[in-house]
Amino acid sequence: MVGEYVCTLSEELLQRAKEEINEVPERRADDIEHIRDWLKHQPHITARLDDWTILRFLRGCKFSLQRTKEKLDMFYTCKTLCPEWYKNRDPQDKKIRAILELGIMLPLPGHDHLGRKVILGRWGVYDPQQVSVDDMNRASLMISDILAEEDEQTTITGSVFVGDSEGMTMAHIASFTPSLMKKSMVLWQEGYPMRPKGLHYINTPAAFDTVFNIFKSFMKEKMRKRVHIHGTDMESLYRHVPKSVLPVEYGGTNGTIEEITKYWIERLDARRDWLLEDEKYVVDESKRPGKAKTSAELFGLEGSFRKLNVD
Incomplete structure (x- = not known):
């Protein structure tokens, strides 16, 4: 077997x-x-x-x-x-290590009251002049891939995402181009066997809505219905995501950001061989029966904005 x-x-x-x-x-x-x-x-x-x-x-x-x-x-x-996200995924590489140490994406210990995994994204903690969105995505995908490898419960119960926009500037927002958002959404919705149960956004800046409307235009209808924007109202978040699963910095009781960041770096180090070996699992379009697939076909933007309403 x-x-x-x-x-x-x-x-x-x-x-x-x-x-x-x-x-x-x-x-x-x-x-x-x-x-x-x-x-x-x-x-x-x-x-x-x-x-x-x-x-x-x-x-x-x-x-x-x-x-x-x-x-x-x-x-x-x-x-x-997407080689820019899936090649050179060595957790001990200096550049990747520095990104991992920021704790940009952190699956939180344990599970919530419905058995789901809660994943915290902190998009404002990196310097967009120093860290590219591609490198940030690469580091985040390393964590999500190891989470998928190691947390069987989540394959049944699904996950909940909490996106914290505190510290986000116009430089951060400008780096989230429509093409990058489309690529992310195609990957997550079409490529991953995810069971996302909710998307919660907190500390959202004034410009958030404009960017998020573009993001939402690439979401499936089912996913759009699971989006909640809480602004700075933490009590509103707690109605969906209990304090027992959130870190201390978010009014919770589930460890500190520093502890959770350290845990995930240790997990990636332990699975370093898996991450490096993972590069070989790919497709060879020259051998695909029928028509080869291209980035333009999968991630292209043509026609995407005809249905877009930016308020």
């Missing part, structure tokens, strides 16, 4: 998996094997073939075999077409 899966879920979570994402434990191995066999027959994809990677995608697609195949193809395609 290739990297055989060992279930770590409680009975309660297994029940939720049945009800919410159509997981049937008796059929799980067959579904994994079906997808693995399909991947082996894709001449253009060099994929991870272990049980756990495949199972994550099956769960993210509610065990639809067709959607799982499409998402896996898209995942490896996005990785290949």
